[in-house]
Amino acid sequence: MNEMRQNKNSNLGSSFRGWKSVYSFTFRQATKGAGFKVVTALIAILIIAGFILMNVLVAKPDKEEEINPSKITSVYVQDQSGIAPADYESLMKQFSPVIFGNTKFNLMETVELTEAIKSAMNDSNTSIVVSITKNEEGYQIEAFIPEGSIIEESATTELLETMKQCFETNKLVQAGLSVNQLTTALKPMNTMITEVGEDNNPATFIIKMIAPMIFGLVLYFMLLLHGQTISKEVSTEKTSKLMETLLTSVHPYAMITGKVLAISSIAILQFLTWVISIFVGLYGGTAVAHAIYPEYENTAITIINFLKDNIGESAFSLPAVILAVLVFCVGFLFYCVLAGLAGCMVTRPEDAASTQGVFVFPIVISWMVCYFASAAGNEGVLRIARFVPFTTPFSVPVDLITGTIGIGQGIVAFLLLLIFSLLVIMLAARIYRGLVLYNGQKLSLKTMFQVLKAKQ
Numbered sequence: 001m002n003e004m005r006q007n008k009n010s011n012l013g014s015s016f017r018g019w020k021s022v023y024s025f026t027f028r029q030a031t032k033g034a035g036f037k038v039v040t041a042l043i044a045i046l047i048i049a050g051f052i053l054m055n056v057l058v059a060k061p062d063k064e065e066e067i068n069p070s071k072i073t074s075v076y077v078q079d080q081s082g083i084a085p086a087d088y089e090s091l092m093k094q095f096s097p098v099i100f101g102n103t104k105f106n107l108m109e110t111v112e113l114t115e116a117i118k119s120a121m122n123d124s125n126t127s128i129v130v131s132i133t134k135n136e137e138g139y140q141i142e143a144f145i146p147e148g149s150i151i152e153e154s155a156t157t158e159l160l161e162t163m164k165q166c167f168e169t170n171k172l173v174q175a176g177l178s179v180n181q182l183t184t185a186l187k188p189m190n191t192m193i194t195e196v197g198e199d200n201n202p203a204t205f206i207i208k209m210i211a212p213m214i215f216g217l218v219l220y221f222m223l224l225l226h227g228q229t230i231s232k233e234v235s236t237e238k239t240s241k242l243m244e245t246l247l248t249s250v251h252p253y254a255m256i257t258g259k260v261l262a263i264s265s266i267a268i269l270q271f272l273t274w275v276i277s278i279f280v281g282l283y284g285g286t287a288v289a290h291a292i293y294p295e296y297e298n299t300a301i302t303i304i305n306f307l308k309d310n311i312g313e314s315a316f317s318l319p320a321v322i323l324a325v326l327v328f329c330v331g332f333l334f335y336c337v338l339a340g341l342a343g344c345m346v347t348r349p350e351d352a353a354s355t356q357g358v359f360v361f362p363i364v365i366s367w368m369v370c371y372f373a374s375a376a377g378n379e380g381v382l383r384i385a386r387f388v389p390f391t392t393p394f395s396v397p398v399d400l401i402t403g404t405i406g407i408g409q410g411i412v413a414f415l416l417l418l419i420f421s422l423l424v425i426m427l428a429a430r431i432y433r434g435l436v437l438y439n440g441q442k443l444s445l446k447t448m449f450q451v452l453k454a455k456q
């Protein structure tokens with residue numbers, strides 16, 4: 001029995017022999033052209049230059065709006081509130097010294113409103129009248145702009161708002177409050193609503209809503225772009241005369257493994273180059289902008305530091321980040337293997353497009369499940385999604401980085417994903433070799449069943 005197991009393991013090992021040669025050849029063929037290197041380097045340079053330029057432009061301080069004194073030079077105040085009148089000139093120098101610091105206030109308690117308006121008209125075309133009266137609801141402050149005045153309504157409105165603050169302060173002073181009591185009474189009140197039992201950390205909310213969406217979209221577009229390349233690589237050989245030649249020198253397991261790993265590693269290498277470029281541009285641009293404008297602080301870096309300090313103890317830890325990267329890479333590999341499986345199912349060139357759904361639909365559905373479950377806070381769905389190979393790549397890396405799950409759970413999810421990827425490689429290789437006799441024929445479920453049932 002043990003001898004049979006050893007023979008089986010030996011056969012399995014020999015089946016993968018030669019995958020390195022396939023990997024090297026595919027990798028060289030895909031990267032030897034100038035196009036790949038130029039595009040990768042050019043995009044990296046553009047990312048770095050773009051972030052530096054953006055930092056410098058954002059750091060440039062805006063021109064401060066010049067605050068000019070008000071055109072209102074004199075205010076005739078008819079105060080009939082019944083309260084001791086306020087010293088508006090002194091209070092204005094505290095509330096709005098630049099705008100109304102030089103405005104003169106003339107108190108006219110016993111003068112009729114019409115007389116006050118005449119006095120303002122005779123004074124200058126920059127004088128107005130303000131009437132303060134008491135009614136059943138409280139106090140009313142009203143401005144009158146005399147005929148021929150050049151004062152605009154907006155300037156008058158601004159004056160009334162400031163005079164209202166002065167009047168409210170004067171009421172507290174007249175009530176006999178001390179300086180400390182007056183300071184306390186004038187402090188503003190802020191409002192806040194807290195839902196008991198929920199995590200009110202804003203960093204957690206940001207990660208919960210934004211991180212899964214961004215991460216999922218990045219993985220989604222990477223898979224669509226490079227998955228089609230893998231599917232095309234495999235299907236092109238299947239529908240040509242190359243497959244018979246290749247199968248005489250290398251086992252299908254080695255063939256599929258080498259091709260998928262080559263394209264996957266190229267995609268991950270390209271992606272990591274661009275990610276590194278983003279951080280180089282972000283921090284390099286901040287340094288350049290800070291050298292030009294010393295007061296500048298990059299908002300993005302501030303947010304990153306804030307998240308590191310507020311998400312949790314295991315968040316952004318080195319083991320969590322390393323494991324998250326491994327899960328991301330193996331998850332990307334898993335879907336690339338599915339793309340290879342789609343290419344293996346092609347028996348005619350015109351059928352290539354119809355088999356794309358084998359890996360496109362699982363990508364779309366898995367991303368939607370993980371994103372909406374995370375946004376809705378459905379922890380039950382997320383617990384299952386973390387250990388299902390199709391949804392693991394979309395949920396586990398973010399959960400590891402944010403500290404939502406522990407390292408142990410991450411390792412279990414990683415191993416399951418790795419094992420499942422190996423099984424899909426073996427399935428794809430079985431189909432790849434089994435359909436050699438069906439090239440040019442229309443593929444059916446019956447044919448697929450016969451191929452999988454047959455001994456290889």
